[in-house]
Amino acid sequence: MTCILNLKYHESTVIHMFGISIYLSSDNDFEKTIQQASDKGFSLIFSSLHIPEENPANYRHLLTRLGAAANTHNMQLILDISAKSLAHIGLTIDTADQLTALGVTGLRVDYGLTTVEIAKLAKKIKVYLNASTIDSAFLETLIQAGVDISQVEAFHNYYPKPHTGLDIPFFKQTNAFLHQHGLKIAAFVPGDGEKRQPLFEGLPTLEKHRYSHPFSAALELETLGVDNIYIGDPALQSQTTEQFAAFAKDNTLLLDCQLAPNLDPRIQKHLLKPDNNRMDPARDLIRLEKSRPALAKIDISPTLSNTRPIGSILIDNNLFGRYQGEITIALCDLPIESKINNIGRITPDSIAILPFIKPGQTFQLRPNNESK
Template identity: 40%
Template sequence: MYGFSIFMNKDLDEKTYSYIDKMANQGFKGIFTSMHIPEDEVSLYKKRLMDLGKRGKENHLKLMVDISGNALEKAGFSINRLKELKDLGVTGLRMDYHISNETIAKVSQELTVSLNASTITPKDIDELKEHKANFSKLEAWHNYYPRPETGLSREGFLKKNEFLKNHSFQVMAFIPGDASLRHPLYQGLPTLEEHRFKHPLACLLDMESMNVEHIYVGDGGLKDYTLKQIKGYFQENILSVRASQTTTSFSYVLGQHENRQDDARDVIRSAQARFKEIPEIIPENTSERSRGSIIIDNCDYGRYMGEIQIVKNDLAADEKVNVVGKIIAEDRPLITFIGSGQKFKIEKEKNND
């Protein structure tokens, strides 16, 4: 399941409501929010959670609320009055180590409970079983890491997930957004450090490749084009990438393609390219072919003339191959996920994206 974050450090406004509606329309199914309440804003957070729950219910979204510390009580709610929270639209609570396993087991009979993936131990699991927790409603959620250099390593992440899955937990992790980055650092909110500042869709696809069941955007927003790319992947299984033009033949590569089933090591080969009617392609800009270059075989390549490729691994210049464009740096990480038979679309870069 895919989800996104809404932070309650300010009242929900029309911009926030519009973002919630837009994300739901793009295929996202859940909201994560955190109740870290300053002492002077206790009353505000109760209303904000009520407003968020109402909008979530209207969009049929799940709502997971982080209740670290005594946040619920400060806002006027109680872990002993779960029906009140459920009526608001809350579908799950994220509980940390300060809450007893007995309480967690009790809550799991009524709501989904997400536990801190990094701190779950075999002892916790034994205690949860002892207290008859409903394990079908227990999930393991990793943290996000606002400070650069503090995110998890891939190796440690995979090792922990193996332990969690061996105990039947579904795993959740955060990917960074690329708009409305979280204050005060504005450095993204990823679970994995290697995802910091990377394209959100590339991070999402990477998480999917590691069999992570729930993937949430940690930051407060996504750019419009990023949402368009995600929607294209969700609904049509098409990966769209933007490219800059380097030759007059650039227009030939625009549009939808499909990588050949026999996926090449060094290039993505458009399966449809040589079936297109095109004029003779003369040699032009036969320069080095770095990763992300879009290339067309020219007339010196004989029957291969017109073949369109995206370069995956740096290649030397070839006088038979024109470099007609380049995938922009922001979208280049998506190249990794254009595998065998994957549909993809090349679009011209626009300055207002």
């Protein structure tokens, strides 16, 4: 019997810093997108000055709009730049800090800039470095140049081309090194709405996440030491956005489910309320802490629906004595049990969230009648 492994969370930070990506296209409704994201708890924006598919002639006008909207909603705006791309808006590395007047709060820099140029820039505006290319010698050079490391963060790439994303062992090793040197870390997960041109294959940092659900991918990045997580693609589905919003607000995980027809309304009402995994977590089950006290007085008769595949929503029936009324979620395929009724199932996308339900974690089921 193989069960889902509960993953150890990165201890030094609780990630409630989520970001969106907005690209400088003339048909992009920046203002509406940013307002909606802000309302849902997103506080970061990533954009870029060097996307080959966009027209650089429009950059300054579009960036002015983007910066104004970010400022209105008190969202940080991190802009990916190079010396060449700055020239498109009439700036150089020496004058790049002027972007702050447009609402830009940080600059992500990569190839083409010398250590001296990066050090000079970091004294004027927060700088985000390519996380994969930072080493001890480079950091020492920055410090010797008088850079305040608190003004520097690490930012992983996204990878549009399939099979080019990072592997987990390298990612973990890199992140451990960066945290040892006091750097915060950002990375990307793909969206599940509109995909980014030209390949439309998602924009993840980890190759594992290319076709993953964005929210479960984000939760995994947290376990791997990431502090700030951005959606690489331009859009999320509304249901997914609500999952990010609930987690950003009060650390609640939303799980989609299909419930059995003709389920006792009293049981269904409790099922759709927030509950907690017990503080003493079971290996094989998520145990809903509030279920047994709330449902103990209901006589729950055995049914023939007593299979227990992974993701099953289960309730102990009256054959289980004092455990009657306890609701659980199967973390692995379990044998048939006559003392337990199967009353629903978690959708496949939400099964991917189950490993991240910690002891005491608040979560809430929501009905989803569409099979995924």
